Amino acid sequence: MFKTLNETLEAYQRRDPAARSKLEILLLYQGVHAVLYHRVAHWLYCKNWRFLARWVSQWSRFWTGIEIHPGATIGRRLVIDHGMGIVIGETAEVGDDCLIYHGVTLGGTGKDQGKRHPTIGNNVLISCGAKVLGPFKVGDNSRIAANAVVLSEVPDDATAVGIPAQIVRIAGRTTHFADEVDQTSVENPTLEKLAALAERVEQLEQQLAKQNK
Numbered sequence: 001m002f003k004t005l006n007e008t009l010e011a012y013q014r015r016d017p018a019a020r021s022k023l024e025i026l027l028l029y030q031g032v033h034a035v036l037y038h039r040v041a042h043w044l045y046c047k048n049w050r051f052l053a054r055w056v057s058q059w060s061r062f063w064t065g066i067e068i069h070p071g072a073t074i075g076r077r078l079v080i081d082h083g084m085g086i087v088i089g090e091t092a093e094v095g096d097d098c099l100i101y102h103g104v105t106l107g108g109t110g111k112d113q114g115k116r117h118p119t120i121g122n123n124v125l126i127s128c129g130a131k132v133l134g135p136f137k138v139g140d141n142s143r144i145a146a147n148a149v150v151l152s153e154v155p156d157d158a159t160a161v162g163i164p165a166q167i168v169r170i171a172g173r174t175t176h177f178a179d180e181v182d183q184t185s186v187e188n189p190t191l192e193k194l195a196a197l198a199e200r201v202e203q204l205e206q207q208l209a210k211q212n213k
């Protein structure tokens with residue numbers, strides 16, 4: 001348990017340039033407190049002590065502004081920066097080494113039953129204000145932009161941006177393939193065909209002229 005806590009504090013030091021000593025992070029960062037409370041709430045939830053589990057999670061929400069349902073599965077070294085206004089739903093799963101900012105919702109759309117919330121891969125960044133809604137996967141190493149609303153699967157190494165979110169980068173490369181087309185130097189295709197036909201007719205006329213000599 002201490003090892004897990006220590007690696008989480010180290011993750012805060014790595015990811016938050018403003019973070020200083022581990023003691024300061026442990027005492028003052030509500031993201032750390034919310035995850036610690038969640039570990040207790042999740043343990044109670046798994047033992048089927050649902051009321052107590054919910055009580056711990058509501059207590060945590062009151063103190064931290066971060067609401068993690070006791071049923072949610074949270075991986076190791078999660079960093080919640082700034083906290084406040086974060087909601088993580090019952091069937092949400094968050095992988096290892098993720099970074100979540102304030103105002104993030106990992107929620108449902110209201111259209112699904114059973115598994116209703118997203119599965120977040122490892123090393124995923126979910127920027128401030130982003131909403132990830134539905135029971136789909138967000139791939140490893142992906143980035144969700146600030147204020148994006150993600151409604152469908154995100155592949156590994158992708159950047160999702162906008163409302164509804166579009167994949168604009170995969171492994172740092174743009175997915176706006178249309179933007180890569182050279183539109184300024186493209187000739188008129190009809191004129192190109194006519195020119196090719198005219199050339200062909202000329203060749204045939206020259207061949208005929210030779211034969212008739």
Ligand SMILES: CC(C)(COP(=O)(O)OP(=O)(O)OC[C@H]1O[C@@H](n2cnc3c(N)ncnc32)[C@H](O)[C@@H]1OP(=O)(O)O)[C@@H](O)C(=O)NCCC(=O)NCCS
Pocket residue numbers: 082101125126127128143144145146147148159161162168169174
């Ligand atoms: C998405 C983000 C993580 C950058 O990821 P990236 O993979 O490096 O993506 P890029 O910066 O190359 O941006 C890709 C494209 O998305 C656009 N974009 C980036 N963030 C955007 C956003 N939040 N909303 C809309 N468009 C956005 C960029 O302008 C760029 O557009 P282009 O393809 O037309 O050039 C970053 O822009 C972001 O949103 N960070 C927020 C982090 C945060 O929450 N900070 C709070 C600290 S308190």
